[in-house]
Amino acid sequence: MAAKPKLYYFKGRGRMESIRWLLAAAGVEFEEEFLETREQYEKMQKDGHLLFGQVPLVEIDGMMLTQTRAILSYLAAKYNLYGKDLKERVRIDMYADGTQDLMMMIAVAPFKTPKEKEESYDLILSRAKTRYFPVFEKILKDHGEAFLVGNQLSWADIQLLEAILMVEELSAPVLSDFPLLQVGCCWAWTPHSGRWSWSKACSNNRLEAELRT
Structure with a gap:
């Protein structure tokens, strides 16, 4: 039996969170080692595991992988979340x-600073509602499927959901003008199996929302 992927990072979301999401969506169990002391970090550097001197680090398939984008690309390809051909992959x-x-x-x-933080949050909400979410709403409408690319779940869907939930922490009703994105957040976490699932009802709800627009 293959060993579970092992994730090395500080205790928090950070750059590791998207990796956790991708593994969870793929139904893959993983282990985590949190870096809580300088000695842990220095040992990893001394052992040559941190290619550019930074985490996240993922141990998988006999490899020690660094750089978030590279890790996500590998996991998406490994767990069939990266499209069926090059054209789908580049869109993802x-x-x-x-x-x-x-x-x-x-x-x-x-x-x-508190003042800069407040300004940043205002800018984030503005950009989300005027630059990013309208794009994905249109992609879903034009594509006519329950997913952003092709007809199955991909890394793009998973990361979009993560981004939506991050923005909703700042303003819960941020999706009020985006009906297809609203019904897109139909993930269900099943505690006993430790899996994310996409319900069939979600696809039907998205179709109904599209017909209403």
């Missing part, structure tokens, strides 16, 4: 990179 990359831009705005905001 475009959509994932777009949501990442929005997510990074949110990630750095807490480290600013």
Whole structure:
């Protein structure tokens, strides 16, 4: 039996969170080791595991992988979340990179001064409602499927949901003008199996929302 992927990161969301989401959506169990002391971090550097001196680090398939984008690409390909051909893959990359831009705005905001933080949150909500969410709403409408690319779940869907939930933490009704994105958030976490699932009803609800627009 193959060993579970092992994730090394500080105790918090950060850059590891998207990796956790992707593994959870794929139904893959994983282990985590939180870096809580300088000694842990220095040992990983000394052992040569941190290629560029930084985490996240994922141990999987006999490899020690660093760099978030590379890790996500590998996991998406490994667990069939990266499209069926190059054309689908490049669209998945475009959509994932777009949501990442929005997510990074949110990630750095807490480290600013109170005044700058408030301004950043206002800008994030504005950008989400005028730049990012309208794009994905249109993609879903034009595509006519329950997913952003092709007819099955991909990394792009997973990262979009993560981005939406991050923005909703700032303003719960942010999706009020985006009916297809609203019904897109129909994930169900099943505690006993530790899996994310996409319900059939979600696809039907999205179709109904499209017909109403």
